[in-house]
Amino acid sequence: MNSELVVDVKTSEISIALLEDKRLVELNQEGREEQFAVGNIYLGRVKKIMPGLNAAFVDVGYDKDAFLHYLDLGSNFNTLTQFTTQALSDRKKTPAIQKTKLQPEIEKNGSINDILKPGQDILVQVTKEPISTKGPRLTAEISIAGRFLVLIPFADKVSVSQKIKTEEERQRLKQLIQSIKPKGFGVIVRTVAEEKKVAELDNELKILVKRWEEAVIKTQQTKGVSLILEELGRTVGIIRDLFSPSFKHIHINDQAVFAEVRDYVNLIAPDRKDIVKLYQDELPIYDSFGITKQIKSAxxxxxxxxxxxxxxxxxxxxxxxxxxxxxxxxxxxxxxxxxxxxxxxxxxxxxxxxxxxxxxxxxxxxxxxxxxxxxxxxxxxxxxxxxxxxxxxxxxxxxxxxxxxxxxxxQRVRPVIHIDIEETCPTCFGHGKTKPSILFTDQLESKIDYLVNKLLIKEFTLHIHPYVDAYISKGLFSMKWQWKRKFGKGCKVIAAQKLGFLQYKFYDKKGNEIDLQEEIEKIS
Missing domain, CATH: 3.40.630 (Aminopeptidase)
Structure with missing residues (x-):
């Protein structure tokens, strides 16, 4: 099975499509300013204790307070609390987890009243994104995930994924990690660590420990509720969880995200960094790989x-x-x-x-x-x-x-993806009456003229439906050729499958949309 990852980076969002043998099997979409991703670590503040639910509501900066149940505090919550208090009380000296004395574990069937108090500052991690009317779901069992390992502060246990079936390999990994892990940390060995060499595992372990140390320093530098450690971007996170020998290509249409992903692949698999490709064609990346049509049908x-x-x-x-x-x-x-x-x-x-x-x-x-x-x-x-x-x-x-x-x-950790595939008529806006469609190209030409001669925008891209693009491209001296001659070579026309039949969109050279759509007409 050949796997490909296609990343469509836009001004407002990043969309990530996973293809298996050219067939779309996963689609992830997130805003560029998206917050409260699963894995993010926050310094939160307890707002309200709910004894009836044996839970607390915690302020982590979201509109609605996040939910933290007693069972999600973790057995070593007392040690985490002591460490956090020490870090906040003496901001000039960073506490070392190796020197932290382990406190007694909390009772499995205890009461949250005995553990938390309103106004208390605690370190928490998001386990479920805000869904519908609910705020994020939290845990106080902090973990930092890598490709091969998951680092767990204030624990001392090494666990190996159950999916690694060979007992000999399980024992090898367990003994290996026990010999290289720092004191005060627990480690979960992930399935992809099977058959990996000690150098690879040791390198990642050092990176995860460093991320924890950076989080502690940021905790000391911050005042009040704030984000302490941000999970890797969705693109890198998916690569971290999915990356395997079946990955043939990773296509990205943005230079900055391309560099980020290439650096990460170079870190985890230096011999495979060349599978990351920068997509530079004018055709929208999802159209080029046949993803738009699959989204419309699926x-x-x-x-x-x-x-x-x-x-x-x-x-x-x-x-x-x-x-x-x-x-x-x-x-x-x-x-x-x-x-x-x-x-x-x-x-x-x-x-x-x-x-x-x-x-x-x-x-x-x-x-x-x-x-x-x-x-x-x-x-x-x-x-x-x-x-x-x-x-x-x-x-x-x-x-x-x-x-x-x-x-x-x-398992549900984020809202279900909903994509509305129905198209509202861009010329009548759902009222049922339109201008003559034969005049559509005349309308487009007047828009281009207004853009070039009134707004003085010389370089732009016009996205139209593929059928319309085929119509204006026919002939030796096609309408598209005439527009370029009349308005300059900065006028580019692209066929975009996601648009409706008589829909069009203008973009400037930076990829920002220029709003030249017709206003909704009042039809009596």
Missing amino acids: FGKTVSFKNGAYLIIEHTEALHVVDVNSGNRSKAGNGQEDNALDVNLAAADEIARQLRLRDMGGIIVVDFIDMHETENRQKLFDRMRENMANDRAKHNILPLSKFGLLQMTR
């Missing part, structure tokens, strides 16, 4: 997947519901049971992809087409488990119920 309430069969996907606050329909699909000579099995197996493939693609989490219920034979129901259950094996999110799948429903849970 998102929305209805998703077609095989020979007329389709899924209906509904989202509620409590759960996600997926209904499998055979549509007008039929195979001559096959019985109803065989047809149902065939559609259900194909649906299981598409559903596993949709869960990753939309990052759906929480409770998920799938209504498959009814099957009567126990053997076929088991085949479907096994197929679903096999498809979900590549999913990084924690999940649990139950066998089909007697009603043909498959129930599962999937």
Whole structure:
């Protein structure tokens, strides 16, 4: 399986697409100013204690206070509190974790009233991004993730991923890390550390310890609630978690992000830094790799997947519901049971992809087409488990119920991705009446004339629908050629698949949109 990562960097957001054999399987979008990412560490302040919930609400700078449950304090919370208090009380001297005396562990079934007080400053880490009306979810068990290792301050235990099956390799890694890790730190060895040499693991361990030390210094320098340690950017974070020999290319259309990713790949795999490519073509990067079309077909309430069969996907606050329909699909000579099995197996493939693609989490219920034979129901259950094996999110799948429903849970740490694929008519704005479409190119030309001669913007890019681009490009002396001759070579026209049929957008040479859209007309 060949994997590719395509990163589309825009002024306001970064979009990251993961392709497996050219097929879109994951899509991540985040604003350039996005905060409260999973893994961020904050110096927070306790605002309110809720004894009934055995939890506290903590101010970390978000509109709504973040939620911290007693069970998420961690057994070594007393040691963390002592260390934080020491760091804040003497800001000129940075405390060393190696010299910190471990305090007694907190009780597993204790009360949060005995541990926290309103106004108390504590170090916390985001485990779940703000979703719907809820603020972030926090933990006080601080951890700093790397590619091979996860560093845990105030612990002294070394754990090895259960996915490393060889007992000999597990023991090798455990003894190796025990011999090189500093006192006062615990370490979790990740699956990708299998067969890695001591030099690679030691190098990453030093980097993680340094990040912790920088976080401590920043804690001392800050006053009040603030971000102490920011998780790696979503792009680098995904590469850190996914990077494997199957990665063939990483394409990025921004120089700064390209340099950041290239530096990181050079750090973790120097021999593979050349797989990071800077995309410089004029065509939008998602159009070039066929991603825009896949997004248009994969998102929305209805998703077609095989020979007329389709899924209906509904989202509620409590759960996600997926209904499998055979549509007008039929195979001559096959019985109803065989047809149902065939559609259900194909649906299981598409559903596993949709869960990753939309990052759906929480409770998920799938209504498959009814099957009567126990053997076929088991085949479907096994197929679903096999498809979900590549999913990084924690999940649990139950066998089909007697009603043909498959129930599962999937870890939810950030809001589900929602992309509206329906297009509002850019010329009538949903009112149903438009100007004659044959005059559309005349309208575009007048906009270009206004841009060049009135606003004096000589270099710009016009994005239009591919059909319109084909129309203005036809002929030896095409309309596009005439525009360049009349308005200068700074006039560039690009076919963009994400636009509606009669939609257009202007961008300046820095990539910022120039708003020249028609105002909504009042139609009586």
